[in-house]
Structures are given as structure tokens and as C-alpha cells.
Amino acid sequence: MKPQKKSVPNNERLAEVYRTAAQIILRKGYDATSINDIANALGMTKAGLYHYINGKKELLFDIMNFGLDELDEEVVTPARAIADPSARLRFIIASHAQLVTRGQGAITILVDEITALQPAQNRIITRRKREYFDRLRGVLDELKSQGKLHDVDTTAATFSLLGMINWLSRWFRQDGDLTQGQVAEQITRIALNGLLRPESRSTQSVFKVVKKR
Amino acid sequence: MKPQKKSVPNNERLAEVYRTAAQIILRKGYDATSINDIANALGMTKAGLYHYINGKKELLFDIMNFGLDELDEEVVTPARAIADPSARLRFIIASHAQLVTRGQGAITILVDEITALQPAQNRIITRRKREYFDRLRGVLDELKSQGKLHDVDTTAATFSLLGMINWLSRWFRQDGDLTQGQVAEQITRIALNGLLRPESRSTQSVFKVVKKR
Numbered sequence: 294m295k296p297q298k299k300s301v302p303n304n305e306r307l308a309e310v311y312r313t314a315a316q317i318i319l320r321k322g323y324d325a326t327s328i329n330d331i332a333n334a335l336g337m338t339k340a341g342l343y344h345y346i347n348g349k350k351e352l353l354f355d356i357m358n359f360g361l362d363e364l365d366e367e368v369v370t371p372a373r374a375i376a377d378p379s380a381r382l383r384f385i386i387a388s389h390a391q392l393v394t395r396g397q398g399a400i401t402i403l404v405d406e407i408t409a410l411q412p413a414q415n416r417i418i419t420r421r422k423r424e425y426f427d428r429l430r431g432v433l434d435e436l437k438s439q440g441k442l443h444d445v446d447t448t449a450a451t452f453s454l455l456g457m458i459n460w461l462s463r464w465f466r467q468d469g470d471l472t473q474g475q476v477a478e479q480i481t482r483i484a485l486n487g488l489l490r491p492e493s494r495s496t497q498s499v500f501k502v503v504k505k506r
Numbered sequence: 507m508k509p510q511k512k513s514v515p516n517n518e519r520l521a522e523v524y525r526t527a528a529q530i531i532l533r534k535g536y537d538a539t540s541i542n543d544i545a546n547a548l549g550m551t552k553a554g555l556y557h558y559i560n561g562k563k564e565l566l567f568d569i570m571n572f573g574l575d576e577l578d579e580e581v582v583t584p585a586r587a588i589a590d591p592s593a594r595l596r597f598i599i600a601s602h603a604q605l606v607t608r609g610q611g612a613i614t615i616l617v618d619e620i621t622a623l624q625p626a627q628n629r630i631i632t633r634r635k636r637e638y639f640d641r642l643r644g645v646l647d648e649l650k651s652q653g654k655l656h657d658v659d660t661t662a663a664t665f666s667l668l669g670m671i672n673w674l675s676r677w678f679r680q681d682g683d684l685t686q687g688q689v690a691e692q693i694t695r696i697a698l699n700g701l702l703r704p705e706s707r708s709t710q711s712v713f714k715v716v717k718k719r
Binding site: 443 | 533534535536537538615618619621656657658659661662663665666668669670671672673674676677683684688689692693695696697699700701704
């Protein structure tokens, strides 16, 4: 039987396929992972799995694009509508952290670590990651030019932000002490304290600092 | 010829063996990596390599312990001598960041990501990582009890710190715009701004904040 090409798959099921595949690839390595491993983990037949994926050669690339599409839809696009750069930064950190804790952990790790792509695919993924990096650094540059940023290098600061957020994919547990929302709030608070001058943060934080003195 | 057991190897050469092995394991995956791959990359014979390592079964564990030993020697032990918790935190962040940028990048990634250990080995590595985590969180708890910490959860803050520091292993380039020392300084600054109340940071930072108002 000729495997069917991906047509209009159920998005939630597709996300589950990608998440499961990402987990297996992280555990076994891309080379050692077979389509059968993924089908078995999902309780699907190999033919059934081919409704969702184009084959192993495309799978890694498809998963990474899926992760980056979600980042675009849930973080980048809504952030464009926020004029104030402090508020925009707050939104980007909080929504990106939410995305990572919402079960996209394995996909986040895959996008940032696995290098088993073909050269042409690799160029596309690298460009997409770079675009996100540049956009985030652009917000910090804007804040710096307005005197709202602590005296920090915006490149190092952008990587530090991404480190804090991406590291969530390793430690956040759905059954842990902190909820998804609480963790996103904590990360946002630490990051904004770390980057923005007190007077550029929310009124609440400024009052807290003032009261303490 | 029977491979010789590791005796008293040159430490610098051993570090190079571990770094190279870590890079290959990260690229190919542990299962797909052979002792020959590592020997070839080092320009050594397989027999020569066995002067330094005990065999593939022990290699991953040995590399991780090596990385954690360095962390003990260069970060944990000297930090014990620093009584003031703000100064201790500053030292831990700066020296850990320096360690990661000093060419231990691949080993850092390995310690934090690869799970291909045998169960008994895994317990030991997990315990050692946990000890470091607890020690770092202990410093934050101490600062919190003294009212020197921003209103943040110390568990989330500890993971955020480790995320920032460990992420360095991915982005820092020896030939980049920032030197090792500058990067460590940037990470330390962002982290201390993010965690410590202004009046608990160095005199310099307090003056900067005050002057700005």
C-alpha cells in the first residue's frame, strides 16, 4: 500500500504526533529512531502515521517548523500589536514561557539542539530562529535607546532570556508545585527585573522597591 | 593487545579526550558513537585512547563526573569561603559562567541532556546535579530570609539561573564579539539585577539606580 501524503490532518492529533516523535528522537537520537518506533508509541499503524507525516527524511524539519509556526502565531504576531516596548517584552517572555510549558517541551529542545537536518532544511530553520532572535534583540535595542534598559549588552541579554525560557522545557513539570501560569509569571518577573530599569517596569514593581527603602 | 586501564593520565590531555568525545556523542548520539570515532577525531589509536578511558560503557559517566568535578573545584569549593551570600552568589554565577565558556560547552550539554546512563550511574549523576542545585537554591533562600531577594520563587529562580548559564554552552563563541570574561560579567549582571533588590547589589549598581531618578 502506498503511504498517503499528509492532507488536512486534525491539528491537535498532528501536534500529538510531533510531540511524541520529538520525545522519541530526543531519547534515541534521530538516526536510531524509526517510523515504526513513533507509530508504536502513538498506538497507530505505520500507514496511519503516514496520514500525518511525509516520511522520516522530512519529519525533523516538519516538527521544527511546527514549533516555529506556533511561536509565530502565539508570540510574534500578537506582540506586533503592542506599541510600548516594555509591555511588548513582557508579553513575549510570558507567552513564550507559556508555550514551552504547555507541552511543547520536547519540540523546543529539538528545535534548539538537533542538527541532523539536510543543508537546505538547516538553512531555513536557522534563518527562522535567527529572525526570532533578531526580533527579540530589536525590542531590547529599542528599550536601550529609550534609556529603559540596564547597562547590558543586548546580544548577551537576548541569549540569556532564551536560555531561561528554553530551559523550562527541561525542568517544568505539569504536576509540580508551580502551575504553568505561575512559572511564566516568575520567569517574566526575573527577566524584567534583570533587564529593565526599575522606573521602566510596571507600577507595582516600582512601589515594591520604593517601599523597601 | 589488551587495552591498558587508565592510570595517571595527563589532565589536560584527558580534558581534551573528554571534550572531543562529548562533541561526537552530541553530534552522533551515544549509541551511534564508537570508540574508533573518538580515537580518529583525536588522531589517536584505539589502544592509545584506552590509556585515558575505561571503555564505552563507562565513558559517558566518566565525562559527566569530570564536568561535575570541575564544577566542584572551581565553583563550589571556593564559594564556601565567601561568607556574604550576595558576594557568594556573584562568585558562583561568574565562575560557573567562566567554566562553561572555557571550552567545557559540550560537556555541560552532555551532563544536562544525555540520559543514556545505566541506572546506578544515573542515580549518582542525578544526585550530584541535585546537590549543586540545592546549594545554589540555598544561597537564594539565605538572601530571601535576609530580605535581599526580589519577590521570586527560589526554585524557579535557581532553574532560571542555570538556564542562563548552561545556555552559554550553545551560543558562546571564542571568536565572537564578547570575550569570555565579558560574557561572564554580562550574565552575572543580568542575573543579579533579576534576583537581588537594588540595595543588596554592589555600591556601583545602587548609585546608578539612584542617579537615574
